[in-house]
Structures are given as C-alpha cells and as structure tokens.
Amino acid sequence: MEEPHPGQFYMLEVSKGMDPLLKRAFSLFRRTPEGIQILFRIKGKGTSILRDLKEGAEITVLGPLGNGYPLPSDKESPLVIAGGIGIASVFSLAEKISKKAFVFYGARTEQELFVTGELEKIYKELVVCTDDGSCGVKGTVVDAVNDFVRNRDGIHQPVIYACGPNVMLREIAKTAAANGISAYVSLEEHMACGIGACLGCVVKTKTGYKRVCKEGPVFDAAEIVWKP
Amino acid sequence: MNLEVNVGGLKLKNPVMTASGTFGYGEEYAEFVDLNRLGAVVVKGLSLKPKEGNPPPRVVETASGMLNAIGLQNIGIERFIGEKLPFLRRFDTAVIVNFFGDSVDEYAEAAERLSATEGIHGLEMNISCPNKQAGWCIFGTDPKVTTRVVGAVRKKTALPLIVKLSPNVTDISLMARVAMEAGADAVSLINTITGMAIDIKTRRPRLANITGGLSGPAVKPIAVRMVYEVYRSLKIPIIGMGGIMNAGDAIEFLIAGASAVAVGTANFVNPRATTEIIDGIIDYMEKEGIGDIGSITGTVHAG
Structure with missing residues (x-):
C-alpha cells in the first residue's frame, strides 16, 4: 500500500453493479497501523451503501490520489x-x-x-x-x-x-x-x-x-x- | 487465435480501443494499463488552438450513466505533438487522434497538421459533440454540412479517416452514408446522447452548461441498435461504442456489426477496464471456438 499524505484522497467503489456507476471520492481521514480510515456523512445513494457494508466486505479502492497539504516549516x-x-x-x-x-x-x-x-x-x-x-x-x-x-x-x-x-x-x-x-x-x-x-x-x-x-x-x- | 482487425485500412492488434475523452492522452492510464496491449489509443479531442472548456459542474452521475459537459477542453494540437505524442510513440499501439474545429477550414487545417506528423496512425473527426449550443455542432446533424467538412478533411489526409457520428439525429444510417461518400474510411458510433438533469431543491440544472452528453451503460441498447442499423444498411467498417463495461458488452457490438469497439466511461469506473475486456474477449473466443475475432462481426444479421 502506498503511504498517504495528509490531504490526499481515495476513490471508493460503492457498488459492483451499474448503479451507482462511478467511484466516490473521500479524503484520507486517518492512517492507522491496519490501513486507512475514511470519515463520511451519509448524503446520498453511494454513502448509504458504504454505511450498510458489513464488516469484512471487500471493495476496490483507488489511491492515494491528489497532492495533499504542504507541511508547515519549523518556523511556521x-x-x-x-x-x-x-x-x-x-x-x-x-x-x-x-x-x-x-x-x-x-x-x-x-x-x-x-x-x-x-x-x-x-x-x-x-x-x-x-x-x-x-x-x-x-x-x-x-x-x-x-x-x-x-x-x-x-x-x-x-x-x-x-x-x-x-x-x-x-x-x-x-x-x-x-x-x-x-x-x-x-x-x-x-x-x-x-x-x-x-x-x-x-x-x-x-x-x-x-x-x-x-x-x-x-x-x-x-x-x-x-x-x- | 487471431485478434487482429482491419478497420477501413487501420490495422489493429485487437479490436479494443479507448474512446476519445475518457483516456486523456494515454499517460494518465499508463500506471494502470500496459498501453502496448491496446488495439489503439484514441486521444482526447484536439483543436488547432487550446480550449478552456466549460465552467463546473461539468459532470453529474445519473442512473447507470453520467452526463458530461466538459466543453472540449484541450491543450491544442501543437502542445499535443510536442508534449504528449512522444510518450505515446514509445508504445506498440496505434495512436488515433480525435480532432474538431470551429469551421470547415479549421477542420482541414487540423487534419493537414496532424497528417504531417510522425507517429499518428489514424484520425477521428468529432462532428458530433453535443456540448456546444451553436456553431460546429451542426456539422454532424446536417448531411450537407457533413459532406462538406468530411470532404475537406479527406483532401488533406492520407491517414485512415474515421468520422464519429452523433446519435442525436433522426436517421444515423443516413449520416453514416454521407460520411462514407464524402471519403471516410470508417465510422465510429455513438457519441454521447444529449441529456439533462435538474436539482429539485435548487430547481436549477445540475450542469453549468445546462445540457450534457449521456454515456455509460444507460445508453448501450441505443448504441447497439444504431450499430446494427448502420451495418445492415451499409456494411461499412464500424467502431462501436456506448456503455461498454465488460467483454460481453464489447462482443455484443461486434455481433451487431462493429469491426472494433471503444471503451469509454468504463475507464472512469475501472482504470483497467480496457485490458480486462481484451482478456474477456480472448476467453470468449476460446470457449466458443472462434479462431478469428473478425468472423463474428455482423453475425446477428445472418439468417
């Protein structure tokens, strides 16, 4: 697994079927020793499906993607x-x-x-x-x-x-x-x-x-x- | 087993291409896909001058599909030749450049410039993008204008010339015939279908451009029907596309009459869609005892 940088994001597959079709973008919330955590608010179809996933369910995830935050220098x-x-x-x-x-x-x-x-x-x-x-x-x-x-x-x-x-x-x-x-x-x-x-x-x-x-x-x- | 196909003089190692606008300039997908495996890479549509494109929101998901109104944003032909083509030339795959213009002269000039460039194997003319309200969008819906613009491009290029047809017409077979008579070597169909979505809370269109092009599995039955009709009436080389998500979908287009297929929206859902579809086609050929993929083209019309 590629190490994520704060501010990067992931594309999460929300369905194996055709509807919803596209992956959904979520920020990296936390990097833990086991993997990554995503924090999301239930808003529509995609996030409702994610909420209903059973523990151990497998989904395809693309990432980390994007640039992330530039870290502050020691003086900042x-x-x-x-x-x-x-x-x-x-x-x-x-x-x-x-x-x-x-x-x-x-x-x-x-x-x-x-x-x-x-x-x-x-x-x-x-x-x-x-x-x-x-x-x-x-x-x-x-x-x-x-x-x-x-x-x-x-x-x-x-x-x-x-x-x-x-x-x-x-x-x-x-x-x-x-x-x-x-x-x-x-x-x-x-x-x-x-x-x-x-x-x-x-x-x-x-x-x-x-x-x-x-x-x-x-x-x-x-x-x-x-x-x- | 023979996967090679010849589409109007364009020789491809297999019938799976990328659909313009869904695969960038190839490099965006290089970390996911071995580009050498593809039949062809069709790049994002180019114009003589760079284009900024439409304001956001430019995409919205709909049931089993998506609407887009990118507005043909592109870096322009010169930057493509200087910055993107050298990368693509490193791969053993056909490079097809999709292009468009604002006038017949611009189309012709673009075709001339691209034809004078090493490393381009074919041209695909976009005469059908539905995102513009006025101007060149009529190129693909008025037979007289189609004749003129395709004829002008034909005079400027010796490369295999594909004309990409709009489904937003009454009779797509007529448009295919017009394109062929004006000098096209093949036609690709379908481009996106003009659509619209409205936010019921704000009562405003979901796209800043108001309308957009519908793509994805939602349009596939329409696309298959159009390929079927064009093949039945004309028996010309067709590149089929519209909602191909897997090998089964691709094979459906071949049986309907396509000699090759292009994978579009599926690249957004799964960046490895193209090579998985190639693997699936090989698998199908093995199971069905098909020696030559070309032999299934148009077989739905038999008997």
Missing part, C-alpha cells in the same frame, strides 16, 4: 480550519503536526461536529464553534479565525490549512489575503475518474481551469477565482 504556526465534514480532510494533518496546530472547527450545530473527542488529544489550541451556539463559541469558524488573527500577537508566521464548504473557504481566503497569510484550501468538485483523465472536476484558477483530482485537491487560496 499552522492554523488548521475545518467546517463540518471538512474535518475529514484536515484531521490527519492536525494529527501529524499536533504539537503546534491551532485548530478551528465549526459546524451549524453540535450534531454536525464529529470526532471532537479525538481532536482534543492533538491540538495545541482548539476553538470549536457552532452557528447556533449548541457547542463551543456561537458563530462561524470564519469569525473565530478572524478574531484569532486580529487579536493574537506573537503567533509566528501563521499558515492556514482549511477544508469545508466553499463559502467558508472563500471567506478564509479573504482573511488570509487581508492579513498576508499563506492559505491552503482543499476543494471539492464532481469527479468521475479521480486520475486526471475526464477533466470533470475542474476549478477556476487565475491561470485557467485546474483539476481538483490532479493539481489539487489542495490549492493555494490566492490562486483560486472564487465564485461571488
């Missing part, structure tokens, strides 16, 4: 930011750089926060927020990051790693640009092949369309042409 202070299920992508990064990671994790409500227990073991600082205030700080993760960046002196060379809804990433990109902070965001787009052939999963960048599966899924936030 990583701010790891997740919105909702976006935690699946940044978790293994936070785990890898645990001693120094400032983790910001937001969701609409407490029920949509996952693995907070696991997270508590690996952060340097952890800020949890929910839109409805049911857990942690009331407000969005973007607000929390803005507060942090504005009010904390002495954070040496912050660098942002983020995964979550597009709107959240766009706002994080603005914060990063306004404060001269490097930001790496993991993006999502409808994907067919996962290996760069179909050109289905492109995002608009300042140098043209780029494939999320090949040039991404992690992009420099300053490179992306965000949808208004």
Whole structure:
C-alpha cells in the first residue's frame, strides 16, 4: 500500500453493479497501523451503501490520489480550519503536526461536529464553534479565525490549512489575503475518474481551469477565482 | 487465435480501443494499463488552438450513466505533438487522434497538421459533440454540412479517416452514408446522447452548461441498435461504442456489426477496464471456438 499524505484522497467503489456507476471520492481521514480510515456523512445513494457494508466486505479502492497539504516549516504556526465534514480532510494533518496546530472547527450545530473527542488529544489550541451556539463559541469558524488573527500577537508566521464548504473557504481566503497569510484550501468538485483523465472536476484558477483530482485537491487560496 | 482487425485500412492488434475523452492522452492510464496491449489509443479531442472548456459542474452521475459537459477542453494540437505524442510513440499501439474545429477550414487545417506528423496512425473527426449550443455542432446533424467538412478533411489526409457520428439525429444510417461518400474510411458510433438533469431543491440544472452528453451503460441498447442499423444498411467498417463495461458488452457490438469497439466511461469506473475486456474477449473466443475475432462481426444479421 502506498503511504498517504495528509490531504490526499481515495476513490471508493460503492457498488459492483451499474448503479451507482462511478467511484466516490473521500479524503484520507486517518492512517492507522491496519490501513486507512475514511470519515463520511451519509448524503446520498453511494454513502448509504458504504454505511450498510458489513464488516469484512471487500471493495476496490483507488489511491492515494491528489497532492495533499504542504507541511508547515519549523518556523511556521499552522492554523488548521475545518467546517463540518471538512474535518475529514484536515484531521490527519492536525494529527501529524499536533504539537503546534491551532485548530478551528465549526459546524451549524453540535450534531454536525464529529470526532471532537479525538481532536482534543492533538491540538495545541482548539476553538470549536457552532452557528447556533449548541457547542463551543456561537458563530462561524470564519469569525473565530478572524478574531484569532486580529487579536493574537506573537503567533509566528501563521499558515492556514482549511477544508469545508466553499463559502467558508472563500471567506478564509479573504482573511488570509487581508492579513498576508499563506492559505491552503482543499476543494471539492464532481469527479468521475479521480486520475486526471475526464477533466470533470475542474476549478477556476487565475491561470485557467485546474483539476481538483490532479493539481489539487489542495490549492493555494490566492490562486483560486472564487465564485461571488 | 487471431485478434487482429482491419478497420477501413487501420490495422489493429485487437479490436479494443479507448474512446476519445475518457483516456486523456494515454499517460494518465499508463500506471494502470500496459498501453502496448491496446488495439489503439484514441486521444482526447484536439483543436488547432487550446480550449478552456466549460465552467463546473461539468459532470453529474445519473442512473447507470453520467452526463458530461466538459466543453472540449484541450491543450491544442501543437502542445499535443510536442508534449504528449512522444510518450505515446514509445508504445506498440496505434495512436488515433480525435480532432474538431470551429469551421470547415479549421477542420482541414487540423487534419493537414496532424497528417504531417510522425507517429499518428489514424484520425477521428468529432462532428458530433453535443456540448456546444451553436456553431460546429451542426456539422454532424446536417448531411450537407457533413459532406462538406468530411470532404475537406479527406483532401488533406492520407491517414485512415474515421468520422464519429452523433446519435442525436433522426436517421444515423443516413449520416453514416454521407460520411462514407464524402471519403471516410470508417465510422465510429455513438457519441454521447444529449441529456439533462435538474436539482429539485435548487430547481436549477445540475450542469453549468445546462445540457450534457449521456454515456455509460444507460445508453448501450441505443448504441447497439444504431450499430446494427448502420451495418445492415451499409456494411461499412464500424467502431462501436456506448456503455461498454465488460467483454460481453464489447462482443455484443461486434455481433451487431462493429469491426472494433471503444471503451469509454468504463475507464472512469475501472482504470483497467480496457485490458480486462481484451482478456474477456480472448476467453470468449476460446470457449466458443472462434479462431478469428473478425468472423463474428455482423453475425446477428445472418439468417
């Protein structure tokens, strides 16, 4: 098995039949001594099938795919930011750089926060927020990051790693640009092949369309042409 | 056992090719497939100038299929020749270049440029991509325009010329006849079928382009019927495609009248689909006592 890098992803076969047809893309959640873990939210047909798999079931998996997060240098202070299920992508990064990671994790409500227990073991600082205030700080993760960046002196060379809804990433990109902070965001787009052939999963960048599966899924936030 | 086929002058070591747009420029699949084993690699459609393609979302899955509206994104013929073709030439497989243009002149110029290049074994003209709302998409649906554009390309190339037909027409046999009379050596069918999907929550189309081309197992019966009809009326070399997922599907197309087949959407589902299909065809020939794969072409029409 090829060793995965935080931020990479896998294509999982969800059916041996013709419907659903395509493999589904999931971030590497964790590398364990036994293999890899995927964290997903049940959303449609594919994820429902995955939920119903019996222990010991065999499926075909393609990966690890994509580029992954560039690791912070010794001098940099990583701010790891997740919105909702976006935690699946940044978790293994936070785990890898645990001693120094400032983790910001937001969701609409407490029920949509996952693995907070696991997270508590690996952060340097952890800020949890929910839109409805049911857990942690009331407000969005973007607000929390803005507060942090504005009010904390002495954070040496912050660098942002983020995964979550597009709107959240766009706002994080603005914060990063306004404060001269490097930001790496993991993006999502409808994907067919996962290996760069179909050109289905492109995002608009300042140098043209780029494939999320090949040039991404992690992009420099300053490179992306965000949808208004 | 003979797997070799001759499709309108194009000699292939076996009848399994890749469908344009589903196999990149070959290198994307090289870590999964021994490209030497393929009958031919048909590359992603090229135009004289690079094309940016459509905004996302460009693909959406539907029941047993998918819609795509990539918008013919490609790196352009010159970059293909400089950066991608040298890699493909290292393999002992036929290289077929799929191409298109915005005008008859562009088609002709593209064909001329490609024909002057070493290492290309055949050309496949895309006159049928349904993703564009206007302009060149009529090349494949209006017999007069088809005649003109195929004729113009024919004058510029001595390479085996395949015309890829659109299924979005009333009578595909008529379009096949027109293409052959204008100088095509073979026809490939079918390209994707124009379709649409709507998100019922947002009440918006799922594709940014609104419509897209349907491919995958959902279209296979239509494709088999069209190959059957074209073969019955014209007995011309046909490359059959549309939803081929396994060897059984491929053989179905051969029996319907195809001399070769192309594997498309299956490459997205399983990057090793092409070679698994070749193995499956060999297996079928052994079990059925078939010595020459060409002998099953069109056999559904017997008796």
